[in-house]
Amino acid sequence: MQHDPNNHGGQHVSARPAVSAERVTKRFGQGTADVRALDEVSVSVARGEFFTLLGPSGCGKTTLLRCIAGFETPSAGRIHLNGKDITDEPPNRRRVNTVFQSYALFPHLTVAQNVAFGLEMMGKPRAEVSRTVDRMLALVRLDQLAARRPEALSGGQQQRVALARALAPQPEVLLLDEPLSALDLKLRKEMQSELKRLQHETGITFVFVTHDQEEALTMSDRIGVMSTGRLLQVGPPREIYNRPVNRFVADFIGETNFIPAMAQGGQVRLASGEVVGESAQAGPVTVAIRPEQIRLSEPGEVGGIPATVEGATYLGTDSHIHLRLKDGSPVVARVPSLPSAEPGPAPGSSVGLRVAPGAVQVLED
Amino acid sequence: MTSGAAEAAGLRRRTRAGWLLSTPALVLLAAGAAGPLLVVLVFSFLSQGEYGGVSLPFSGEAWFRIFLQRDIFDGTVSAADAHLAIFWRSVWISLATTLITFAMGLPTAWFIATRPPGQRSLWLFLITIPFWTNLLIRTFAIMEVIRNEGLLNTALLSLGVIDQPIQILFTDWATLIGTTYVYLPLMVLPLYAAIDRFDMRLLEAGYDLYASRWSVLRRVILPLVRPGIVAGCILVFIPSLGAYVTPRILGGGKNMMIGNFIELQFGQARNWPLGAALSMALMVVVMAALLVYVRVSAREGRDD
Numbered sequence: 001m002q003h004d005p006n007n008h009g010g011q012h013v014s015a016r017p018a019v020s021a022e023r024v025t026k027r028f029g030q031g032t033a034d035v036r037a038l039d040e041v042s043v044s045v046a047r048g049e050f051f052t053l054l055g056p057s058g059c060g061k062t063t064l065l066r067c068i069a070g071f072e073t074p075s076a077g078r079i080h081l082n083g084k085d086i087t088d089e090p091p092n093r094r095r096v097n098t099v100f101q102s103y104a105l106f107p108h109l110t111v112a113q114n115v116a117f118g119l120e121m122m123g124k125p126r127a128e129v130s131r132t133v134d135r136m137l138a139l140v141r142l143d144q145l146a147a148r149r150p151e152a153l154s155g156g157q158q159q160r161v162a163l164a165r166a167l168a169p170q171p172e173v174l175l176l177d178e179p180l181s182a183l184d185l186k187l188r189k190e191m192q193s194e195l196k197r198l199q200h201e202t203g204i205t206f207v208f209v210t211h212d213q214e215e216a217l218t219m220s221d222r223i224g225v226m227s228t229g230r231l232l233q234v235g236p237p238r239e240i241y242n243r244p245v246n247r248f249v250a251d252f253i254g255e256t257n258f259i260p261a262m263a264q265g266g267q268v269r270l271a272s273g274e275v276v277g278e279s280a281q282a283g284p285v286t287v288a289i290r291p292e293q294i295r296l297s298e299p300g301e302v303g304g305i306p307a308t309v310e311g312a313t314y315l316g317t318d319s320h321i322h323l324r325l326k327d328g329s330p331v332v333a334r335v336p337s338l339p340s341a342e343p344g345p346a347p348g349s350s351v352g353l354r355v356a357p358g359a360v361q362v363l364e365d
Numbered sequence: 366m367t368s369g370a371a372e373a374a375g376l377r378r379r380t381r382a383g384w385l386l387s388t389p390a391l392v393l394l395a396a397g398a399a400g401p402l403l404v405v406l407v408f409s410f411l412s413q414g415e416y417g418g419v420s421l422p423f424s425g426e427a428w429f430r431i432f433l434q435r436d437i438f439d440g441t442v443s444a445a446d447a448h449l450a451i452f453w454r455s456v457w458i459s460l461a462t463t464l465i466t467f468a469m470g471l472p473t474a475w476f477i478a479t480r481p482p483g484q485r486s487l488w489l490f491l492i493t494i495p496f497w498t499n500l501l502i503r504t505f506a507i508m509e510v511i512r513n514e515g516l517l518n519t520a521l522l523s524l525g526v527i528d529q530p531i532q533i534l535f536t537d538w539a540t541l542i543g544t545t546y547v548y549l550p551l552m553v554l555p556l557y558a559a560i561d562r563f564d565m566r567l568l569e570a571g572y573d574l575y576a577s578r579w580s581v582l583r584r585v586i587l588p589l590v591r592p593g594i595v596a597g598c599i600l601v602f603i604p605s606l607g608a609y610v611t612p613r614i615l616g617g618g619k620n621m622m623i624g625n626f627i628e629l630q631f632g633q634a635r636n637w638p639l640g641a642a643l644s645m646a647l648m649v650v651v652m653a654a655l656l657v658y659v660r661v662s663a664r665e666g667r668d669d
Binding site: 069070071090091092093096097098100102104105106107108117118121122165166169 | 564566567569570571572573574575576577580584585588589
């Protein structure tokens with residue numbers, strides 16, 4: 001798998017991946033009733049990379065994370081950490097640490113004792129432990145609260161303690177299991193940039209699990225999109241967004257118009273006859289077009305895909321114009337809102353749609 | 366009247382009404398707990414009556430005789446070895462009972478607490494089944510198992526493990542087996558309650574942070590289920606210390622514990638003041654142990 005050239009967070013990208021999974025399968029249950037939580041998933045994460053596993057709940061992303069952490073044993077396949085096969089190592093022998101969704105802070109220990117736990121278990125000398133704890137608490141800006149118990153902290157502060165605790169032992173890979181899902185929107189935004197900063201400052205490889213596509217797009221060097229135990233596509237955010245490999249990825253990430261079309265002789269035509277793209281396939285296909293990639297023709301301008309305006313939704317900066325093509329397919333275009341009262345062309349009027357050739361994706365269904 | 370003064374008057378009225386309303390409870394406490402204790406305390410400072418009971422004058426003789434004895438002929442004072450042996454037996458059997466029930470109770474409670482929620486009540490129900498049978502009958506049942514011609518010895522003999530029956534009945538070991546059996550549920554139940562509250566996700570956090578199984582037990586599980594451990598140990602240790610039926614039947618007449626010794630004073634020995642003094646002494650020791658524990662754990666709580 002190619003490493004993302006746009007990686008800004010990565011410190012030193014070496015050829016050997018920090019962590020890799022090879023055809024990892026995880027079955028739960030037995031016999032005919034078994035469920036494949038992971039189905040031959042292969043992925044490798046480069047050192048220093050911010051890698052996100054994205055997918056709806058139940059897609060297997062957390063199971064993959066737990067296989068890397070060692071809480072689940074794969075039914076088949078191997079997991080390598082820094083080139084070493086760790087598939088059969090217990091969690092306490094793996095140089096990875098986890099930030100749990102529930103934080104799982106030790107309630108009987110203070111903030112400083114929580115952060116010190118991993119270091120003490122590794123047998124680090126006392127002086128080094130206290131030095132590292134101080135440094136970690138400063139890193140997450142909690143030095144004032146070192147003597148507090150977790151119960152006396154806010155959700156955001158507990159989150160930072162969980163981060164400091166997992167970062168303190170300097171793991172090869174930090175695993176983050178939907179760590180921001182319990183926070184409110186404002187705090188979540190803050191923690192997103194905080195996480196990026198921490199990753200940059202520590203240079204540690206992050207494997208981040210989330211179901212929030214926006215979170216994945218803004219934070220990741222690369223994203224792996226998962227569904228029903230399979231890894232569908234791996235790539236940098238731009239690639240995932242602009243070049244989704246199938247309908248699921250296109251639908252899950254951002255908003256998309258799906259329009260039925262026909263591929264023949266290398267060209268893809270809509271039902272109304274316009275050529276919108278190219279494809280080597282033949283037969284019925286689906287084309288995906290992002291709403292913001294559609295431009296409405298100006299009055300008097302000729303050409304474009306003919307459509308009828310059905311209505312508009314005001315979104316603030318932009319407006320959604322709801323349109324219908326001649327073959328009856330609904331299409332949404334996202335256009336900048338005008339300062340005038342009217343959000344766009346009047347319902348019932350005919351317009352032409354213009355789409356840049358590169359903005360049309362021909363998808364296998 | 367200012368509002369502050371009005372408020373104060375209202376508070377006084379409410380306080381007075383509160384005291385009035387709690388009178389029934391206070392009367393019960395006084396009659397049921399403080400009264401009998403006072404009687405025992407007074408008895409312990411009286412003289413031995415001729416046919417049991419107590420008589421005047423007031424005397425410290427009973428308290429003196431708990432630990433010391435005076436030679437009938439020359440009046441020399443020495444330690445009451447027979448009494449000390451009984452105290453020692455009570456203490457070690459109670460401590461051993463507490464340790465054994467804890468060692469057996471922790472895995473049992475853990476097992477129950479980690480079952481699916483629907484099954485837990487069934488397991489708890491099974492734990493409480495022995496309570497349905499009278500203690501005396503259960504104790505005789507143990508006797509049937511451990512006596513020389515009993516189940517255990519017959520089985521071991523027929524398997525060829527031993528040539529002669531092992532004498533367990535009428536020894537301290539028999540008493541220990543009995544107290545362990547009787548008090549095990551009292552250890553399991555509070556431990557279960559504490560483990561049930563324990564967040565199992567913390568185990569993963571522990572393993573994730575390089576802790577071995579042993580370290581997770583010592584550094585994560587034990588500190589968090591400590592309230593249950595303390596409750597279980599108190600619930601087992603205190604009644605063991607005062608056990609009566611078990612040492613009487615399984616330990617035989619000679620291997621007395623404090624409970625039997627106190628009964629002896631009120632019965633055959635007809636020395637009520639000594640019995641009363643022993644009862645008070647036992648209570649004071651238990652209270653002191655509890656107080657020390659509360660102090661220590663409060664200090665640890667602050668230090669952590």
